[in-house]
Amino acid sequence: MTRAQMRLPAGKRTVARLKNFVECFCTQHELPRAVSNVVMLSLDEIVSNIILHGHGRRPSQLSMTLHFDRRAFSVVIEDAGKPFDPTKAAAPATGGTLASRGEGGLGLLLVKNLMDEITYERAGAINRLKLVKRL
Protein backbone atom coordinates (compact mmCIF):
# COMPACT_ATOMS: atom_id res chain seq x y z
CA MET A 1 0.00 0.00 0.00
CA THR A 2 1.43 3.36 -0.99
CA ARG A 3 0.10 6.81 -0.37
CA ALA A 4 1.07 10.43 -1.11
CA GLN A 5 -0.59 13.76 -0.52
CA MET A 6 -0.22 17.26 -1.94
CA ARG A 7 -1.88 20.45 -0.75
CA LEU A 8 -1.69 23.69 -2.72
CA PRO A 9 -3.57 26.91 -3.46
CA ALA A 10 -6.18 26.77 -6.22
CA GLY A 11 -4.79 28.90 -9.04
CA LYS A 12 -3.43 29.11 -12.53
CA ARG A 13 -0.55 26.64 -12.11
CA THR A 14 -2.46 24.13 -9.94
CA VAL A 15 -3.38 21.65 -12.68
CA ALA A 16 0.18 21.51 -14.05
CA ARG A 17 1.67 21.03 -10.56
CA LEU A 18 -0.77 18.24 -9.66
CA LYS A 19 -0.06 16.44 -12.92
CA ASN A 20 3.70 16.69 -12.37
CA PHE A 21 3.19 15.20 -8.93
CA VAL A 22 1.14 12.29 -10.31
CA GLU A 23 3.67 11.66 -13.07
CA CYS A 24 6.58 11.50 -10.58
CA PHE A 25 4.58 9.27 -8.22
CA CYS A 26 3.66 6.84 -11.02
CA THR A 27 7.22 6.73 -12.40
CA GLN A 28 8.65 6.14 -8.93
CA HIS A 29 6.26 3.24 -8.32
CA GLU A 30 6.55 1.87 -11.86
CA LEU A 31 2.85 2.12 -12.57
CA PRO A 32 1.81 1.56 -16.21
CA ARG A 33 1.85 4.62 -18.46
CA ALA A 34 -1.75 3.84 -19.46
CA VAL A 35 -2.83 4.30 -15.83
CA SER A 36 -0.92 7.54 -15.19
CA ASN A 37 -2.27 9.03 -18.46
CA VAL A 38 -5.88 8.27 -17.49
CA VAL A 39 -5.35 9.73 -14.00
CA MET A 40 -3.69 12.89 -15.36
CA LEU A 41 -6.42 13.40 -17.97
CA SER A 42 -9.11 13.03 -15.28
CA LEU A 43 -7.31 15.43 -12.94
CA ASP A 44 -7.05 17.95 -15.75
CA GLU A 45 -10.83 17.87 -16.17
CA ILE A 46 -11.82 17.83 -12.50
CA VAL A 47 -9.36 20.43 -11.21
CA SER A 48 -9.88 22.79 -14.18
CA ASN A 49 -13.61 22.71 -13.35
CA ILE A 50 -12.99 23.42 -9.67
CA ILE A 51 -10.72 26.36 -10.44
CA LEU A 52 -13.02 27.76 -13.11
CA HIS A 53 -16.36 27.40 -11.30
CA GLY A 54 -15.80 26.51 -7.68
CA HIS A 55 -14.25 29.48 -5.97
CA GLY A 56 -15.30 32.82 -7.35
CA ARG A 57 -12.77 35.36 -6.16
CA ARG A 58 -11.94 33.67 -2.88
CA PRO A 59 -8.46 32.15 -2.76
CA SER A 60 -8.74 28.58 -1.60
CA GLN A 61 -6.79 25.43 -0.90
CA LEU A 62 -7.05 22.19 -2.77
CA SER A 63 -5.70 18.82 -1.75
CA MET A 64 -5.03 15.62 -3.64
CA THR A 65 -4.34 12.21 -2.11
CA LEU A 66 -2.97 9.38 -4.24
CA HIS A 67 -3.19 5.79 -3.13
CA PHE A 68 -2.60 2.47 -4.76
CA ASP A 69 -2.43 -1.18 -3.87
CA ARG A 70 -2.37 -4.30 -6.02
CA ARG A 71 -5.99 -3.87 -7.08
CA ALA A 72 -6.56 -0.17 -7.75
CA PHE A 73 -5.20 3.36 -8.00
CA SER A 74 -7.31 6.02 -6.33
CA VAL A 75 -7.23 9.81 -6.26
CA VAL A 76 -9.13 11.88 -3.71
CA ILE A 77 -9.54 15.57 -4.48
CA GLU A 78 -10.81 17.94 -1.80
CA ASP A 79 -11.67 21.61 -2.15
CA ALA A 80 -13.61 24.18 -0.16
CA GLY A 81 -15.43 25.68 -3.14
CA LYS A 82 -19.14 25.78 -3.89
CA PRO A 83 -20.91 22.41 -3.49
CA PHE A 84 -20.75 20.54 -6.78
CA ASP A 85 -21.47 16.87 -7.41
CA PRO A 86 -19.92 15.88 -10.77
CA THR A 87 -21.60 12.46 -10.62
CA LYS A 88 -24.97 14.24 -11.05
CA ALA A 89 -23.92 16.56 -13.89
CA ALA A 90 -26.10 16.30 -17.01
CA ALA A 91 -24.56 14.49 -19.98
CA PRO A 92 -23.75 16.75 -22.95
CA ALA A 93 -25.05 16.11 -26.47
CA THR A 94 -22.45 14.22 -28.48
CA GLY A 95 -24.27 14.11 -31.82
CA GLY A 96 -24.88 16.69 -34.54
CA THR A 97 -22.76 18.01 -37.37
CA LEU A 98 -19.33 19.64 -37.29
CA ALA A 99 -20.83 23.09 -37.85
CA SER A 100 -23.49 22.73 -35.14
CA ARG A 101 -21.43 20.94 -32.56
CA GLY A 102 -21.08 22.71 -29.19
CA GLU A 103 -17.90 22.62 -27.15
CA GLY A 104 -18.98 22.35 -23.52
CA GLY A 105 -19.53 19.67 -20.91
CA LEU A 106 -17.34 16.92 -22.33
CA GLY A 107 -14.80 16.81 -19.50
CA LEU A 108 -16.96 15.05 -16.92
CA LEU A 109 -18.26 12.64 -19.55
CA LEU A 110 -14.67 11.61 -20.30
CA VAL A 111 -13.85 11.13 -16.61
CA LYS A 112 -16.96 9.01 -16.05
CA ASN A 113 -16.02 6.86 -19.02
CA LEU A 114 -12.33 6.44 -18.14
CA MET A 115 -12.60 5.83 -14.42
CA ASP A 116 -14.02 2.65 -12.87
CA GLU A 117 -15.60 4.38 -9.86
CA ILE A 118 -16.46 7.99 -9.01
CA THR A 119 -17.91 8.95 -5.64
CA TYR A 120 -18.73 12.39 -4.29
CA GLU A 121 -19.54 13.61 -0.81
CA ARG A 122 -19.99 17.02 0.75
CA ALA A 123 -18.26 16.85 4.13
CA GLY A 124 -19.03 20.09 5.99
CA ALA A 125 -17.67 22.85 3.76
CA ILE A 126 -15.56 20.45 1.69
CA ASN A 127 -16.21 18.79 -1.68
CA ARG A 128 -14.59 15.35 -1.63
CA LEU A 129 -14.34 13.47 -4.91
CA LYS A 130 -12.83 10.02 -5.17
CA LEU A 131 -11.76 8.53 -8.51
CA VAL A 132 -10.76 4.88 -8.77
CA LYS A 133 -8.98 3.11 -11.62
CA ARG A 134 -8.67 -0.65 -11.24
CA LEU A 135 -5.24 -2.09 -12.00
Place this chain on the structure above:
Amino acid sequence: MKIETRKVYDVLVVDMSGTLDSTSSGEAGDRIVEIAKGEHRRVLLNLEKLDYVSSAGLRVILRGAKLLQVNRGELKICRANSLVQDVLVTSGFNSLIKVYGTEQEAFSAFLT
Protein backbone atom coordinates in the same frame (compact mmCIF):
# COMPACT_ATOMS: atom_id res chain seq x y z
CA MET B 1 3.26 19.78 -26.07
CA LYS B 2 5.09 20.05 -29.35
CA ILE B 3 3.59 20.73 -32.80
CA GLU B 4 5.58 20.21 -35.98
CA THR B 5 4.38 20.35 -39.56
CA ARG B 6 5.51 18.75 -42.81
CA LYS B 7 4.09 18.68 -46.29
CA VAL B 8 3.28 15.34 -47.95
CA TYR B 9 1.71 15.60 -51.43
CA ASP B 10 -0.69 18.51 -50.92
CA VAL B 11 -1.49 17.52 -47.34
CA LEU B 12 -0.09 19.39 -44.36
CA VAL B 13 0.75 16.77 -41.73
CA VAL B 14 0.71 18.14 -38.19
CA ASP B 15 2.71 15.98 -35.77
CA MET B 16 1.51 16.54 -32.22
CA SER B 17 3.44 15.14 -29.28
CA GLY B 18 3.09 15.26 -25.50
CA THR B 19 -0.31 16.08 -24.01
CA LEU B 20 -3.11 18.26 -25.38
CA ASP B 21 -4.90 19.46 -22.25
CA SER B 22 -5.86 22.57 -20.28
CA THR B 23 -2.19 23.42 -19.73
CA SER B 24 -1.18 23.27 -23.39
CA SER B 25 -4.46 24.10 -25.15
CA GLY B 26 -3.90 27.89 -25.27
CA GLU B 27 -0.68 27.72 -27.23
CA ALA B 28 -1.80 24.68 -29.26
CA GLY B 29 -5.07 26.44 -30.12
CA ASP B 30 -3.25 29.47 -31.51
CA ARG B 31 -1.07 27.20 -33.63
CA ILE B 32 -4.00 25.14 -34.98
CA VAL B 33 -5.97 28.29 -35.86
CA GLU B 34 -2.91 29.63 -37.68
CA ILE B 35 -2.61 26.33 -39.60
CA ALA B 36 -6.35 26.17 -40.40
CA LYS B 37 -6.28 29.73 -41.75
CA GLY B 38 -3.12 29.05 -43.74
CA GLU B 39 -2.64 28.02 -47.34
CA HIS B 40 -3.28 24.27 -46.89
CA ARG B 41 -6.85 23.02 -47.24
CA ARG B 42 -6.02 19.40 -46.40
CA VAL B 43 -4.69 18.99 -42.89
CA LEU B 44 -3.87 15.68 -41.20
CA LEU B 45 -3.23 15.52 -37.45
CA ASN B 46 -0.80 12.68 -36.74
CA LEU B 47 -1.35 11.84 -33.05
CA GLU B 48 1.12 8.96 -32.79
CA LYS B 49 3.15 10.73 -30.12
CA LEU B 50 0.24 12.31 -28.27
CA ASP B 51 -0.20 10.69 -24.82
CA TYR B 52 -3.73 11.98 -24.20
CA VAL B 53 -6.22 14.65 -25.16
CA SER B 54 -8.60 16.31 -22.66
CA SER B 55 -11.83 18.21 -23.33
CA ALA B 56 -9.77 21.43 -23.63
CA GLY B 57 -7.71 19.66 -26.31
CA LEU B 58 -10.85 18.44 -28.09
CA ARG B 59 -12.01 22.07 -28.32
CA VAL B 60 -8.73 22.92 -30.09
CA ILE B 61 -9.25 20.13 -32.63
CA LEU B 62 -12.91 21.09 -33.12
CA ARG B 63 -12.00 24.74 -33.72
CA GLY B 64 -9.45 23.71 -36.37
CA ALA B 65 -11.90 21.34 -38.09
CA LYS B 66 -14.67 23.97 -38.18
CA LEU B 67 -12.36 26.66 -39.56
CA LEU B 68 -11.11 24.35 -42.30
CA GLN B 69 -14.64 23.30 -43.22
CA VAL B 70 -15.75 26.93 -43.54
CA ASN B 71 -12.80 27.50 -45.89
CA ARG B 72 -13.67 24.39 -47.96
CA GLY B 73 -10.90 22.35 -46.46
CA GLU B 74 -10.86 19.25 -44.28
CA LEU B 75 -9.16 18.04 -41.14
CA LYS B 76 -8.46 14.36 -40.61
CA ILE B 77 -6.78 12.43 -37.79
CA CYS B 78 -4.49 9.40 -37.86
CA ARG B 79 -2.50 7.12 -35.54
CA ALA B 80 -4.27 7.98 -32.30
CA ASN B 81 -3.29 5.72 -29.37
CA SER B 82 -5.99 3.68 -27.62
CA LEU B 83 -6.67 6.32 -24.92
CA VAL B 84 -7.01 9.12 -27.50
CA GLN B 85 -9.25 6.88 -29.63
CA ASP B 86 -11.39 6.16 -26.59
CA VAL B 87 -11.76 9.92 -25.95
CA LEU B 88 -12.65 10.57 -29.60
CA VAL B 89 -15.37 7.89 -29.49
CA THR B 90 -16.80 8.92 -26.08
CA SER B 91 -17.06 12.55 -27.16
CA GLY B 92 -18.63 11.62 -30.50
CA PHE B 93 -15.76 13.34 -32.34
CA ASN B 94 -15.17 10.23 -34.44
CA SER B 95 -18.45 10.95 -36.24
CA LEU B 96 -17.43 14.58 -36.93
CA ILE B 97 -13.80 14.06 -37.95
CA LYS B 98 -12.51 11.03 -39.88
CA VAL B 99 -9.95 8.95 -37.97
CA TYR B 100 -7.50 6.60 -39.76
CA GLY B 101 -5.08 3.95 -38.59
CA THR B 102 -2.21 5.08 -40.79
CA GLU B 103 -1.05 8.18 -42.65
CA GLN B 104 -1.31 6.32 -45.96
CA GLU B 105 -4.99 5.52 -45.38
CA ALA B 106 -5.67 9.18 -44.61
CA PHE B 107 -3.77 10.35 -47.74
CA SER B 108 -5.78 7.93 -49.90
CA ALA B 109 -9.03 9.20 -48.37
CA PHE B 110 -8.07 12.81 -49.13
CA LEU B 111 -7.61 11.86 -52.80
CA THR B 112 -11.01 10.17 -53.23
